[in-house]
Each structure stands twice: as C-alpha cells, then as structure tokens.
Amino acid sequence: MTTAVHPVDQILPARAMASLGFQHMLVSYLGAIAVPMIVASALKMTTAQTTMLISTALFTSGIATLLQTVGFWKFGVRLPLMQGVAFSSVAPVIAIGSDPSLGFNGVCGAIIGAGVITMLLAPVIGRLKRFFPPVVSGCTITAVGLSLFPVSFHWFGGGRGAPDFGSPVFFAVGFGVVALILLINRHRSELVRNLAVMIGLLVGGAVAWMLGMGNFDEVSRAPWFTMVTPFAFGMPVFDIGAITTMVIVMVVQMVESMGLFVAVSEIVKRPITEQDATRGLRANGLASAIGGMFAAFPYIAFMENVGLVIVTGVRSRWVVATCGVMLCAVALVPKIGSLFASIPPAALGGAAMVMFGVVVAAGIKTLGRVEYDRNPANLSVVSITLACAMMPVMLPSMLEKLPGFLQPFVHSSVIIACVVSVLLNLLLNGVPARDESEHPIHTDNIQEV
Incomplete structure (x- = not known):
C-alpha cells in the first residue's frame, strides 16, 4: 500500500x-553560540558562567527547534526551521543585564514574561498571513540572502578582527571549499550530494588547520560534561519596564518570523494557513519562555539552515528535528561543541x-512568479523594498540618528x-482577500513512499 507523503513530512x-542532522548542526553551531558569547563578554561573566550560558543557549535552541519542527497541539509551524537565538535581542538583554538592580536574573524574568505575552498575541499576529x-x-527571501552575505565575507576573509584579514591564503581555502561542494554535487550518490556542505566544511577545516589557521585552545579548556538546569543564575526577577522592553522586541521578531514562515513555506512548496502561522508564533513564545527559565534568550528561525535545505534538496522537517536533538546532547558536552566552533x-x-547564495536565488525564483506586465506596481514593490532592505547592510551608519524607538526595526534587513x-503592496495593490481555507490540500511535489 502506498501513501502520499509530502517531502516536508518524510522520515x-x-x-x-x-x-543530514549533523550537517545542520555544523552549520548552525557558530550562530547558536555567538549571542551568549557576546552577552557574557558585555556583562563581564566568569568563564564558568560563560560556559553555562553557552550550554543553556544550545540546549534551549534544540528544544525550540523540536517545538517548531515536530510541534504538539497548537504549537509549531511544522516546517524544516532551525531555531536559534535572535540577534535583535542582544542590545536589550545587555541593557537589562547591566542594570545593577536587575542583573541577569532580570533578563530571565523579562524573557519569561515576554514569552508568555507573545504566546497570547500569536493569534493576532497570525492573522497577518494573508498580507x-x-x-x-519573494522580497523577504531575497533580502534574507543578501543580508547574510557580509557574514560569509567576514568569514571568507579570515574572520572579523583577524590581523591578516583578506590574506590570499584565506581566499584559497574559501574558494577551495566552494569548488569541493560544487564537485561533490556532481556525484552520482544522492546521499553524498546531500552531505556536500558538511564534507566541504570538514575537509576545508582540516586543510585550514594544516595551514596554521585556528587552534584548539578553547577545546582543551572546555569541560567534558556540564548539567543544564532551570534557574542556573538564581530565581528570575520580574520587572514591568524590562518585560515591556522585551515584549516590544519580541513583537518585532514575530513580524520577522511571519515573513520567514511564509518564505520557507514557499521554498519547500508547502503553503501555510493563518492557523499554521499562529502555531509557529505561539511556539516561538513558548520557546522563549523556556529559554528564560534556563537562563537563555528569545528564539527565531535561523535562515542559514534554509540555505542548506535548498542546497541538499532535502525538505524533511524530521532532519532538522534530529539536529535539535543533537544540539541538546552537545550542550551537555562543551568539549565537543568547542571542537565544532x-x-x-x-x-x-x-x-x-554557497548556502546564502542559494537563498538569494530562491528569492529571485519566487519573484519570477510575480506578474509584472499586467501589474507594473509589483515592480515598484520589489525595487523599493530591496533598496530599503539593503540600507543596514551597505551603510548602517546612516540609520544611527533615527529615533530610539525605531532602532529595533531598522537594523534588520x-x-x-x-x-x-x-x-x-497594500498601498499599490490593495488589501488582499482573506484565505478562508483552513486546511488546504498541497499537491506540489507529493512523493510515493
């Protein structure tokens, strides 16, 4: 007996x-630990506290990923979305944590409170899906890919702050990895092709190590095992002002998440309903509340992993869920995590x-389905949107003098x-009709298994 299974639901x-789950973890690990490292440094935490913060961030990132990919009841958008710490939360977290009357306990309380409030707001924001x-x-996907390029360029040049940044040897390693990924993608075996990014990373990393790049100092200093427990920094402090600040930040993140949900659904060819979007936003709120309990942060989708979905062509949410389980496990063994880092x-x-480039290509492909000849207004939507979205990427200094209440908005493409x-789109094309279909039947790319 055969059963029609969408690629997103394939096990x-x-x-x-x-x-494939391990490959996703390799790609996401550095981004997952970046925010806790930045926050720990800004708040002058001890080495032990920093290690704890990284472990809790990884552990709760894994939980957030499972909530979003596997889902339960009215939680989870059930798409192949890796969840990670939202970079837009760095500034408010540092500001709250720097307040002597609040400290990091105030950060935890603010995130728990804001997570609960955003869960309650999820149905309201979910209704925006028709917009x-x-x-x-298409504009959102393209902007995501373009905004990620500076990250890859800094890595390509040897890493931000490297004394010999831009040295030809860095370019040789970077382009060598690109060439190896392209070469592997011509392999006959589908499994080998799907692992092209991981193989390229590991081989390129080994060559770079042999050339004297990087070191294993952090690996030797990292402990073998650590426990992740709730309220590791003490009981949370609930402050109305801090919670309000975090709610504002997380509402902005909800709008961003809505765009990412729709964008990813376009990429994997599985349209979502308002109910799906609401479940995804509700899962983000729950994951953030759990993150606050474990001394972690608000969570949002990592678009780096979407590039991996496009490169491999494997759209199964269960692969990303496997990555979530691995993140939880690695969080308990900091030495392994340091090796990846x-x-x-x-x-x-x-x-x-390679990965960020294919995200841009996916956005261009989506924009290629838009009608321009019969509706020239769409051309204006695309051109002005992308121009505005590139401001924080190409010239972030021009936005620094805008009012403070706009700052959480204007630094994210x-x-x-x-x-x-x-x-x-509302101004030029009018208000779109609401989709009354609660459970649409998706027929694109259905496979027999």
Missing part, C-alpha cells in the same frame, strides 16, 4: 537522518557563500523587507 532512513503574497515573500572561519566562509513590502 528518512536512520543513517541519512543522522548525517504575504509571493511579491512580499574551532573550524577556521575561511572554511565556514566558503560553505556560507528582514524586518525592513517585511514591513516595506507589505505596506507597499
């Missing part, structure tokens, strides 16, 4: 699930260039792309 063989037609989702930036840059494209 692959155990070997493929493990290897994200292909012209909007020691992959030289040049190798990461080569892999990132994704938020700008979402807001500008939605507003322009």
